[in-house]
Amino acid sequence: MRCFIGLDLPVKTKLALESWRQKALPEVKERAQTKRPAKSNTPAESVAVPTANFHITLAFLGQVDARQHEALLNEMEQVKGSPFSLTLDSTALWEGPKILLAAPGEPDDALMDLARQVRKAARAAGVQVDGRPYRPHVTLVRKATDALPPPLFAPDIHADFSQFHLFESFSNAQGVRYPIRHSWPLIPNMSVRERLRQGLTDN
Template identity: 90%
Template sequence: MRCFIGLDLPAATKLALESWRQKALPEVKEKTQTKRPAKPNTPAEPAAVPTANFHITLAFLGQIDARQHEALLQEMNHVKGQPFSLTLNTTALWEGPKILLAAPGEPDNALMDLARQVRKAARAAGVQVDNRPYRPHVTLVRKATDTLPAPLFTPDISADFSQFHLFESFSNAQGVRYPIRHSWPLIPQMSVRERLRQGLTDN
């Protein structure tokens, strides 16, 4: 299956991003199921990513087989991340993939460490992961070019995360969907005093 490891945004955050996009990028609309025939030599129109699909990728895995899938589940069990918060307060246009995105101006250290661990675990499972620097973001618009007007104002939307997931990516008549196939919790780090209080000693 084609999949990725990532973070699912809370429902309230998805709705807040959608509200921001409607106000800050009024030119961008979600695609309708009725497709109009494209005119020759007409550039593709920017398309809003469906609100339900908003997420933050930690590691794109691509197509994996059953053996890799089983190994991946085992390796991800060893990832030790802790809950964190982030604020989506910047936007950017990436010309290569032609996307407009929202991102945290200062990514939390726990997020960056989680992404590092996830990529390492994926490689240990025999899955190829690119070595490009990790840049956490939420894709809001696809087929975006420099002709798309800049957002009227920047977002300021926060979210809390307490787990990460294995998502499948597949297409059907309704478009692209990202169902969650497996989840792992992020466990808070406790002080020595708290561990002793709860009887969680290593002895």
């Protein structure tokens, strides 16, 4: 199974991002809606990522076998984090993977700590994880190059997160989908008394 650990954006946030993309990146909208035959001597056209696929990756895992999958589920149970919020208010064009993305200008400390814990847990499960510095983002456009005009204005989109997930990266004739295969809650940092009152004990 090809998979990753990540955050699923709330539906309201996905729709807000889609609305922003249509207004700020009209060229992508036009290209996505126009079917034209491919020509070998023309550059690949930018492709709008489907709204349903908007997410923030915490750790890309790649191909995971049955043993690693079981170990992952066990290790992720040890990850502890509190719910958090972030604002997607900046964009960037990454030339390597050729993507245009939206990102938080100042990532929440809780998000960065969650990503650190998730990567540590994945390694403990025997899964190789990218060692480069973590840069949270939402991919909006693929096959993006310098020829793509920059966004007309920056986004300002809020999102709240109370859980993280194991996603499968699944391809078929209709394209790529990211079904959620397992979820873990982010639990507020409460006193023992408050946790008992809300029935959030480990027993």
